[in-house]
Amino acid sequence: MLSIGVVVLNFRSHAKVExxxxxIDSFEDICVCIVDNSVDSVELxxxxxxxxxxxxxxxxxxxxxxxxxxGTNAGIRHLLDRCTSVLIxxxxxxxxxxxxxxxxxxxxGLPDVAISPHGIRMSDGSVWSAGGEFYWLKGRADVLPxxxxxxxxxxxxCACLLVPSDAIRDVGLLDEDFxxxxxxxxxxRRLTRSGWSIVYARAVRYQHEVSGTHEKYGxxxxxxxxxxxxxxxxxxxxxxxxxxxxxxxxxxxxxxxxRHTRINKTGPLAxxxxxxxxxxxxxxxxxxxxxxxxxxxxxx
Numbered sequence: 001m002l003s004i005g006v007v008v009l010n011f012r013s014h015a016k017v018e019x020x021x022x023x024i025d026s027f028e029d030i031c032v033c034i035v036d037n038s039v040d041s042v043e044l045x046x047x048x049x050x051x052x053x054x055x056x057x058x059x060x061x062x063x064x065x066x067x068x069x070x071g072t073n074a075g076i077r078h079l080l081d082r083c084t085s086v087l088i089x090x091x092x093x094x095x096x097x098x099x100x101x102x103x104x105x106x107x108x109g110l111p112d113v114a115i116s117p118h119g120i121r122m123s124d125g126s127v128w129s130a131g132g133e134f135y136w137l138k139g140r141a142d143v144l145p146x147x148x149x150x151x152x153x154x155x156x157x158c159a160c161l162l163v164p165s166d167a168i169r170d171v172g173l174l175d176e177d178f179x180x181x182x183x184x185x186x187x188x189r190r191l192t193r194s195g196w197s198i199v200y201a202r203a204v205r206y207q208h209e210v211s212g213t214h215e216k217y218g219x220x221x222x223x224x225x226x227x228x229x230x231x232x233x234x235x236x237x238x239x240x241x242x243x244x245x246x247x248x249x250x251x252x253x254x255x256x257x258x259r260h261t262r263i264n265k266t267g268p269l270a271x272x273x274x275x276x277x278x279x280x281x282x283x284x285x286x287x288x289x290x291x292x293x294x295x296x297x298x299x300x
Contacts, residue, residue, distance in 0.1 A: 001081055001082060001084060001114075002029055002030060002031055002083045002084070003029040003083065003084055003085070003104055003107065004029070004030045004083055004084075004085050004086070004087050004100070004103070004104065004107070004162070005030070005031055005032075005033065005079030005080070005082060005083030005085070005086050005087070006030060006031070006032040006033065006086075006087045006089055007033050007035060007072055007075030007076055007079065007086060007087070007089065008020065008032060008033070008034050008035070008089050008200060009037060009068060009071040009072050009075065009077075009090075009091070010034055010035065010036045010037065010038060010043070010047060010091055011036075011038050011065065011071075011278050012038045012040060012043055013048070013091045013092065014025075014043055014046040014062060016046055016091045016092050016174070016209070017034060017047065017091045018050055018052060019094060020089070020091055020093055020094055020095070021050060021054055021057065021097045022142050023094035023096075023097075024099075024100065025097045025098070025099075025100070026096075026100060026101075027054065027055075027056035029104070030056060030057050030100060031057075031058065031079065031082070032054070032056055032057045032058070033058050033059075033060055033075040033078050033079050034051070034057060034058070034059050034060070034075075035048050035056075035062060035065070035071045035072065035074050035075040035078075036059060036060065036061050036062065036071075037062050037065045037066065037067075037070075037071040037173050038065070038266065039063065039064060039065060039245065040210070041216070043112070044059070044061055045187050047059045047132045047251060050093045053071070055077055057271065058078070058215050060074055060078055060090040062074050064290075065227065065290055066176070066290065067176065067178070067179035067180055067288070067290065067293070068087075068158075068174070068178070068179065068180050068181075068182055068183055069173070069174035069175055069177075069178055069179075070135065070175040071175050072174055072183075072300075073174050073176065074230055075182060076088075076168060076173055076174075077173070077268070080165055080168060080169070081165075084107075084111070084113075084164065084165055085107055085160070085162050085163060085166060086163050086168060087103075087160070087161070087162045087163075088158045088160070088161045088162075088163065089159070089160050090158075090159040090160065091099055092208065092209035092210075092211075093159060093160060093206050093207060093208050093209070094122070094206065094207045095205075095206050095207075096205045096207075096274045096296070099117070099204060099205065099206060102201075102203055102204045103115065103117065103201070103204045104164060105247045106201055106203075106204060107162065107166055110199065111164065112164060112166070112167075112196070112197075113196065113197040113198065113199050113246035114156055114161060114162060114167060114191055114196060114197070114198040114199070115156075115162040115198075115199050115201050115204065116129070116132070116153060116155075116157065116159070116161055116162075116198055116200045116201065117128060117160050117162075117201050117204040117205060117206055118147075118161070118200070118202050118203070118204060118205045118206070119143065119157070119160060119200065119205075119206055119208045120206070120207045120208065121210060122207045122208060122210070123206060123209075123210070126145070127145050127146055127147050128143060128145060128210060128228060129143035129144070129145070129157050129160075129208070130144045130145070130146060130147055130148050130200055130202070130232075131143070131148075131151065131153030131155065131156065131198075131200030132142050132144055132153055132154070132155030132156060132157060132177040132188075133153070133154060133155060134154055134155055134185070134189075134275065135201055136244075137248050138229070138243075138248075139229035139230065139232060139233040139244065139248070139249065140185060140228075140229045140232065141155040141184075141185040141188065142155075143152075143155075144156050147202070148200075149202060150199065150200055150201055150202045150203070151199070151200055152197050152200075153186075153199070153200040154188065154189075154192055154198065155185065155188045156188055156198045157184055157200070158174075158183070158184035158187065158199070159208055160206050160208070161184070161187075161198075163187075163191070164196075167194075167196045168235065169195050170194055171190040171196070172190070172198070174186075174187055175187075175235075176230060176234075176266070177231065177235075177269075177286075177287045177288065178231065178283070178288060179224070179289070179290070179292075179293045180224060180293065181224060181225070181228045181286035182191055182228035182229070182231060182232045185232050186232060186235065186236070189236055206228070208240060212270030218264055219264055219266045219270065219271075219274065219296050220293070220294075222264050222266070222271065222274060222296075222297040223231050223254050223274040223277070223278055223297045224293060224296075226256075226274060226275050226278035226279065226282075227278040227281065227288060227292075227297065228279065228282075228288075229249075230245070230249065230278060230282035230283065231285065231288070233245070233282075234252045234283060234285050235285065237289060241283075245279070245283070249279070251271075253275055256271075256275065256299045257271055257272060257275075274296065274297055277297045278297060281297070
């Protein structure tokens, strides 16, 4: 059985995948599954060319863009019974030369914990992820952007997260009700609630482009941000969800409108409609679909 199976989800970013593979100094005792959600024959051909150049790389075509959880789960299923752990890795990352030797050593010593490596911004070399924290009043988790010693952390970003195969069998795969975002909050929460620890590993390092495979701003991602945080709260807050919605979420709406009208260059009425639609659908725990994602929640 291999030590680590790596799942990289691709959506029209084969050049970034190529850069990532070039940064891996040794493929010994690992295999890489590139999952393609692109539904693009040219993109798929480019990935198969990479697999031809790197024998440890396999390509899995999902045939549709079902979102981050959908594609990543396909890769996890493909590797789960062949590896003692699965590394979920973004295509817009590169790895330091000793990344896998350090990660394997830590995994050997701590086989029953998830590991969140130290993330560095490609743009300026600053710390991007030193573990993470949940912000319950905001309905979300986020990375901690400052260096600290290795320590247990409640949240590990799926930009780069090693999860023991036994932990995945215990808590389940990524939640496919989420489309892009929120699934990593949900996974971390399910891991820790089931007794699995997440360790931030300062010595295991990677570089991250940060939103290198998708936009960071715009009406679509404003809508998805609202949809995701309310859906996460609906799933994890229990009866407290309704109190959170009234006491924390709704009073923040005026500030959200003021800030995002400027950032996204979208009128406040359009943003208000997005907030109402997102909150309503998430309060009903409705699955986020590709159509909803692409249309920013608008109905015809």
